[in-house]
Amino acid sequence: MSKSGYDMLLELVQKRRSIRRFKSDPIDDHIIEKIIEVARWAPSGFATQPWEFIVIKEKEHRQAIVDFTASYWDYCLDMEKARPEWQGKTWQLKGMTNEPGDYSEAPVYIILFGDPRALDALPMGVQCDKHRKQLIYQSSLANAFLHMQLAAATFGLGAQWYSAVQTPYSSCLIKDYLGIPPEFDIYDMMVLGYPAIKPTKKFLRKFSEIVHWGIDNKGKFRTDQETRDFVKRARAWVTGMHAKKTQS
Numbered sequence: 136m137s138k139s140g141y142d143m144l145l146e147l148v149q150k151r152r153s154i155r156r157f158k159s160d161p162i163d164d165h166i167i168e169k170i171i172e173v174a175r176w177a178p179s180g181f182a183t184q185p186w187e188f189i190v191i192k193e194k195e196h197r198q199a200i201v202d203f204t205a206s207y208w209d210y211c212l213d214m215e216k217a218r219p220e221w222q223g224k225t226w227q228l229k230g231m232t233n234e235p236g237d238y239s240e241a242p243v244y245i246i247l248f249g250d251p252r253a254l255d256a257l258p259m260g261v262q263c264d265k266h267r268k269q270l271i272y273q274s275s276l277a278n279a280f281l282h283m284q285l286a287a288a289t290f291g292l293g294a295q296w297y298s299a300v301q302t303p304y305s306s307c308l309i310k311d312y313l314g315i316p317p318e319f320d321i322y323d324m325m326v327l328g329y330p331a332i333k334p335t336k337k338f339l340r341k342f343s344e345i346v347h348w349g350i351d352n353k354g355k356f357r358t359d360q361e362t363r364d365f366v367k368r369a370r371a372w373v374t375g376m377h378a379k380k381t382q383s
């Protein structure tokens with residue numbers, strides 16, 4: 136029996152996982168184009184489509200971007216000193232995230248950035264509401280980014296958010312390096328390549344815990360204590376080595 140559209144979609148979203156170690160094998164340009172084509176079809180608030188994409192393949196340019204984000208990890212770790220005690224140990228970035236050098240093998244980076252001038256197409260009611268305007272802008276860019284992640288998974292590629300590019304220091308220097316006008320916003324960067332690791336089991340909240348039907352919801356959401364326990368478990372998962380090396 137052939138798979139239903141739903142089965143295929145569920146399989147795809149289960150297949151898409153964050154990958155943080157890559158093989159250096161190149162990716163054909165037509166695959167990169169197909170990934171961005173899927174992003175082009177993403178829904179955006181009032182059809183503003185405020186997105187632009189820059190594809191970076193050259194090693195020296197990829198390295199420059201990693202260098203611009205390198206100091207982020209130092210101050211990120213430093214800021215962990217401010218973490219409340221009940222949450223346990225500070226982050227251990229090693230092995231879980233994008234410390235400098237992690238991505239050196241990935242052959243392609245795609246930077247997704249937003250052009251806020253497109254937001255002039257929003258209704259005046261939204262333009263006069265800064266918070267909502269920002270939400271629509273960010274959500275539209277997030278949709279495009281997730282579309283790319285899903286498209287990458289269909290080709291057996293691994294992909295990753297590299298949010299360090301958003302910090303004022305990194306984005307300022309990256310925009311200058313890539314000729315992106317300063318008034319544009321770097322949304323995020325997708326690191327793309329064939330996976331050199333297998334992700335471990337995903338950490339997921341239970342369906343019955345998060346879905347609430349109807350209006351009788353008083354007392355049915357997590358207590359403060361349950362939420363705190365969740366925070367501890369989430370941190371333990373994300374700071375652990377939630378990926379295994381594959382045989383190359």
Ligand SMILES: Cc1cc2nc3c(=O)[nH]c(=O)nc-3n(C[C@H](O)[C@H](O)[C@H](O)COP(=O)(O)O)c2cc1C
Nearest residue numbers: 151152153155231232233296297298299334337373
């Ligand atoms: C908006 C957003 C930003 C993220 N930024 C980073 C990042 O900077 N570095 C990183 O290692 N992972 C980043 N991630 C990946 C998440 O850590 C990851 O999606 C989460 O742990 C769930 O794992 P999965 O993607 O394998 O399902 C980001 C994810 C999202 C949605």
